[in-house]
Amino acid sequence: MAAEDVVAGLVADLAAESAVVDALVAGLTEEGWALATPAEGWTVAHQIAHLAWTDDWTLLAARDPEGFRAAIGSWTSTENPAEDPVEDPVEDPVEAGAREGAAAAPAVLLERWRAGREAVAAALTAAPADERLPWFGPPMKPASMATARLMETWAHGQDVADALGLAREPTDRLRHIAHLALRTLGFAFALHGLPVPEQPVRLELTAPDGGLWTFGPAGATDVVAGPALDLCLLVTQRRHRDDLALTATGPVATAWLPLAQVFAGPPGKGREASGPSS
Template structure:
């Protein structure tokens, strides 16, 4: 559908990168601990597979849409853990097949939507932003898999979409942290491979500058602000944003 091809192509590329890490991985290496405390590689992939399924049901009106499924659990952590527990009862090969099948279905249903169609995921987002959100989620957990395998996080031009999503999520992130949003408008000027990516209004009176990878890792909560070296804030809103970035629900 209109406007979805590029977003879903980026999601497919992120899926492909993770698949390349997992294909041929010996069973014992699926049990390697990842940087996420208590989770091994199988847990990371199980979480992605389960949330892929939930995304499909949210879009298609299936039996487990997010905003209904999450209410069945006492806490968000318990909801997340339920998907991990499914995978712990499966072999690595079965988890890989589950993830591959769910990822393909996720791409297929997104391609049936118009970019502007609304998806009731959390507070709601466009179908195009949903594709970017699934790309962000895949990149985040693939980074944990890479960490378990002794590899650095990947940094591709797809970071631009993740950075855009992260900046758009600043009001949600501040609300989640129970921080009153300072007045003003916000832009991020992020560097990647010698380029500068301006994200946000040209006339913004608050500006974040720095490395795109650092910004995105801060947004997925894989780094703290104290662990970054390039990110700078100009203005109270920019300061609050960097202190509380959160790209996911």
């Protein structure tokens, strides 16, 4: 399949995933938008605001890579904080973006997100398929960028669904997140200051339709197995491993699961185990 067709398919899946989350919030009252989600300090509005904020940065990366790099560079002080401590440190841009976006009226925020994700779809489709776009983590080609946006949309949509007490039907789009999980295995180890394993890992996952998805070499002795949904919940850090039906065979697979992270940035806090039911 041509690279352009791969991007087009991913962009279509991103649109479908976005539509699912849109349907969760479109009919909410102001009280619904203000509901707390499992992410500490974040309401439903914060979750959608974060998606809109990240779309803004995606557009900048696709349309003006140098502008993106300059903007990111402005976040880092050139002064030595040990010699010149800052009394009022700058707020984390991610937190600031979510807070500022969530302050808007729900209808305004929803329209911002809708317009932004349409613009992202157009920008990623138009970008040269082999061009590496700058990002907060390693640079990514448009296909990888679309996959990352799909992953994040699904993950933050999970937070929204949890806040609303709703269960979403898993879809074949989880395949993209599972694939991303394996591709970022080395990244997860490096985030924790650990050497990137040379031993390959294989995923053997039960798909939403009951079929089998496999990723990684067939002869690998390190294997992670279980429901694809559970792996996606783990690597997006939406559930604790103790609450998931995943098994790990081999030292690398066993060490990876507690560290697994598919999103850019520092190691996430993850979620607490639910514990035994009363």
